[in-house]
Amino acid sequence: MSAATMTATAERQVVAFRLGNETYAIDISYIHEIIRMKEITFVPRAPHYMRGVINLRGRIVPVMSLSARLGLPVQEETPQSRIIVVEVNGESIGMIVDAVSEVLRLPEDHIEPPTQMAGTESADYISGLGKVNDKLVLLLDVEKVVEQQ
């Protein structure tokens, strides 16, 4: 094992974004693209957190409100709102977030297990807590988030 691979495994690249006042992050390997809000076609009788589907260059991609999914208060749409399109198990799905802030490198030893989150509604979907410059970043377990209840 060379030193280069050592550092690569010891560090995680994530995209950080805002939901309300909190900062969340998704492992960059899941992220397909990040787009501005666009017209969403409502799909009746879908799970409550699903906002509908969008036309992503000829592909039809479902879009969820991540806040609604995590049981957080849903914020109004602003010019900063974005749709993060992730690909999980070969299928794309979009997640509406309030703003995308930055790409972060999180050293593994700065990530803690989400024990202190226990009891909150979103705890099930958090895989870890990261600390960057005294800021707390909640790492999302994307696969759990997209899986239907």
Next chain:
Amino acid sequence: MMDTSEYIALFLEEAAEQINILEQDILLLEQSPSQDVLNEIFRAAHTLKGSSRAMGFTAMGELTHAMEDVFDALRKGEISVTTSLVNRLFDALDTLKAMRDQIAEGGTSSIDCDELVQSLRNALQETTSDIPANAPASAQQAPAGLVLQEHQREAALTAIDNGLKVYHFTVRLAEDTLMKSVRALMVLQAIDANGGAVIASHPDEDALDNEQFGDSFELLVATDKPIDHLRGVLMSISEIREVEVSPWQEASAASPAQPAPRAEQEPQKPVDSPVAEKTEPRPQPAVSSEGETEKTTSRTPAMSQTVRVDVARLDTLLNLVGELVIDRTRIAQLGREFEARSQHDDLVDSLLEAAGHIGRITDELQEHIMKARMLPIEHVFNRFPRMIRDLAQKFGKEVRLVMEGQETELDRSVIEIISDPLIHMLRNSVDHGIEPPEVREAAGKPRQGTIRLSARHEENYILIEIEDDGKGMDPAQLREVAVRKGVLTRDAAERLSDREALSLIFAPGFSTAKEVTEVSGRGVGMDIVRNNIQRVGGIVDVESTPGKGTRFSIRLPLTLAIIRALLVRVNGQVYAIPLSSVLETLKIEPEMVQFVGMRPTIVLRGRTLPLISLKAHFYDEDFSARSCRGEEPMFVVVVGLGERQVGLVVSHLIGEQEIVIKSLSRYLGEIGGVSGATILGDGRVALILEVADLFHNVSARAA
């Protein structure tokens, strides 16, 4: 050992093809053994043996070898066709299929076939005693080392009678040729592909395959093509040193003069064969006259003009074209918008012109890719003769299957879905439709029942019909059964027309068989059949006359990927309703809506039509007597499903359009009443309604 992994897909596909040929030909063999069939069947077995051995599937090779020996003995007239032999061959074939499927799944096959091989070998022993008198070939000395057997000599003479020329080829290979068998194979294929038919070879094809020959081999070839051309083609194969050609002449045409098998030359039309019959001759390659010589070449020339393409690749192409179709509509729309904004602008004119051109090309592209995905329905029909034979045997019935229009093409996705329903309906026909021979005789019908299976194009649909001359169905009896099984109340049953009563067989939980038989009663009823057909936008209908027979007709769309749809607006959002289920559209005043219990209905031409408000259905909006008052006129789309009709209430009608169907992500879950989505010309997404689902909804609420 070479790495076989990349060849395995090819092997599996070829094996399936050869097994198919074997199946058809064994059936033909039982009905009307002819030299043509025997030659073809022998070739198929031979090819399969070779490829399975090459891939290291020894057991499969062993079994095909045993089959090949049987065919060879049949071909030489050493044994004759008996029902028990055919049954044994079918057993072997089924085992081959199972082996192939195992290999397809897990890469190896663990099926033991020693017993079968032994049984086939025994078949050879059993019948060798009664060799037909004409069999032992009075071997004829052709020029040089080529020795003709009786059937080969016969074939050569037949070819000459049919106006073909027969030549004797001596092919010499370069001295240090490495893979002689490959060169030999290339020569044989080149002859096939260029309108020639190999009648005999020295050494025989087995030996050529196994490289058991020196630097040259000899062939007897029948052709109607200029011989210089053929010779040129052969010479162009690398490592072929020399091709010597001389016309072949019957050495002593008088001696065993015109022996018996002459009759085989008559065109074999199995008109009243016991089990199956093909009214359409198989497509013949574009080689001159009919006759034995061409039959042997019938597959290869077509192959050389085609390539195998992965289905996934075709799907991708179709998807891409789908996107192009969407963009085409979008560009045309933009062009029109620009035109409206700025009159007489040259740039706009150019844009519109280019848009028009792209439109035409896209249409054509779409059409060709759709065609590339089409397969003849033969792929489904192929297995039916065998199936009907087995079923008839099992039930002690005599059944003739007549198939028409096997060449009718439809999209492969439709083919996949239609196969099971057809199997089920044919089983029903044999089991419940056709009466036992004695019963038929007593009723003044021929002992043998007929099932007619046909396919043909009709406008934008494929029409498949299954018709039997069996005992038919009695509407009165169907009503009775439906009431007894609690499918309907007696009142409701009495109100049904005879035609509606017949449709009862499609109702869930309905089966007319007195007891569940192994064949027809596997838990899948006609309701599943109808569901499957409706799922792909098809329609199934039944007509029957007691004592005379029953006819099922199935209408299927040519493709599932692109359909015509009626676009409507509901609650500000656009929905697409497949045109195949739309019967008519109406504009109604709110006062016309009556509420029967909680259910809104209108009276249309004297019949009550239940209504479903899509707004109420999808958006949980109130649709009641109160909410209708004082509303604007409403639009109703009448959709039909079999005999049933329902009116969908929408806010606006937009118009008809061709749409590309896309599936909804599984992350959305099952959405009742929606089958997929499509992208409109303006880039927005419209959901496609699943009409069958909406009907379920009506019946569920009615119950």
